[in-house]
Amino acid sequence: TAGITQAPTSQILAAGRSMTLRCTQDMRHNAMYWYRQDLGLGLRLIHYSNTAGTTGKGEVPDGYSVSRANTDDFPLTLASAVPSQTSVYFCASSDTDLSYNEQFFGPGTRLTVL
Amino acid sequence: SQELEQSPQSLIVQEGKNLTINCTSSKTLYGLYWYKQKYGEGLIFLMMLQKGGEEKSHEKITAKLDEKKQQSSLHITASQPSHAGIYLCGARRGTYKYIFGTGTRLKVLA
Numbered sequence A: 001t002a003g004i005t006q007a008p009t010s011q012i013l014a015a016g017r018s019m020t021l022r023c024t025q026d027m028r029h030n031a032m033y034w035y036r037q038d039l040g041l042g043l044r045l046i047h048y049s050n051t052a053g054t055t056g057k058g059e060v061p062d063g064y065s066v067s068r069a070n071t072d073d074f075p076l077t078l079a080s081a082v083p084s085q086t087s088v089y090f091c092a093s094s095d096t097d098l099s100y101n102e103q104f105f106g107p108g109t110r111l112t113v114l
Numbered sequence B: 001s002q003e004l005e006q007s008p009q010s011l012i013v014q015e016g017k018n019l020t021i022n023c024t025s026s027k028t029l030y031g032l033y034w035y036k037q038k039y040g041e042g043l044i045f046l047m048m049l050q051k052g053g054e055e056k057s058h059e060k061i062t063a064k065l066d067e068k069k070q071q072s073s074l075h076i077t078a079s080q081p082s083h084a085g086i087y088l089c090g091a092r093r094g095t096y097k098y099i100f101g102t103g104t105r106l107k108v109l110a
Helices: none
Strands: A004-007 A010-013 A019-025 A031-038 A042-051 A054-057 A064-066 A076-078 A087-094 A109-113 B004-007 B010-014 B019-025 B032-037 B043-049 B055-058 B061-065 B071-076 B085-092 B098-100 B104-109
Touching: A004 A087, A019 A031, A019 A087, A019 A109, A042 A064, A042 B085, A042 B098, B004 B085, B010 B019, B019 B032, B019 B085, B019 B104, B032 B071, B043 B055, B043 B061, B071 B085
Parallel strands: A010 A109, B010 B104
Antiparallel strands: A004 A019, A019 A076, A031 A042, A031 A087, A042 A054, A064 A076, A087 A109, B004 B019, B019 B071, B032 B043, B032 B085, B055 B061, B061 B071, B085 B098, B085 B104
16 A cells, blocks of 8 residues: 655745645545654644544644645645745644554655745 | 753664663653654654553564653664664644654664
């Protein structure tokens, strides 16, 4: 099984442009998450979704939006990119009915905003 | 400051040596996760600890959660180059909210 896939692998984006990072999981997990990983700051939660049709804000939601139209897909949109959004973005999913509720991570999208 | 502090930030060891990575929380931990991240890749789940005093092992990696549930250690015995990567501890702060430490970069010299 593929687990979680993310696209694109990397992207260079001009400031002010919009972009959508794609994330798809095939594990039928109810919960999905978007994180950004920055040197010295670790992983920080941007947005999450506990089930299709429902989303919530994480620690650093400003400048980002998400949607969860179905169980498998959880796209992250930057409406007007700024250089501070240069980061590596990870999508993750988990089954919150399981006792461990561990997260499964995608390979990441490296985004550079110039 | 980080709610989860990891030490050391980086570590270089000779192959075959043992090593320990620590994760300290400013709050009581209700579930502590250890993940490994290979450079340029996503995180891979290693193990989870829930009870104070709990200890788990997977191959040559052992993790412990102290009795007070505010500190965890990850111990690697007889390290190998395949152990190289970034080790992150994580904790739940609600059903859907997780926090992570900044990671420990491990390099194993052959």
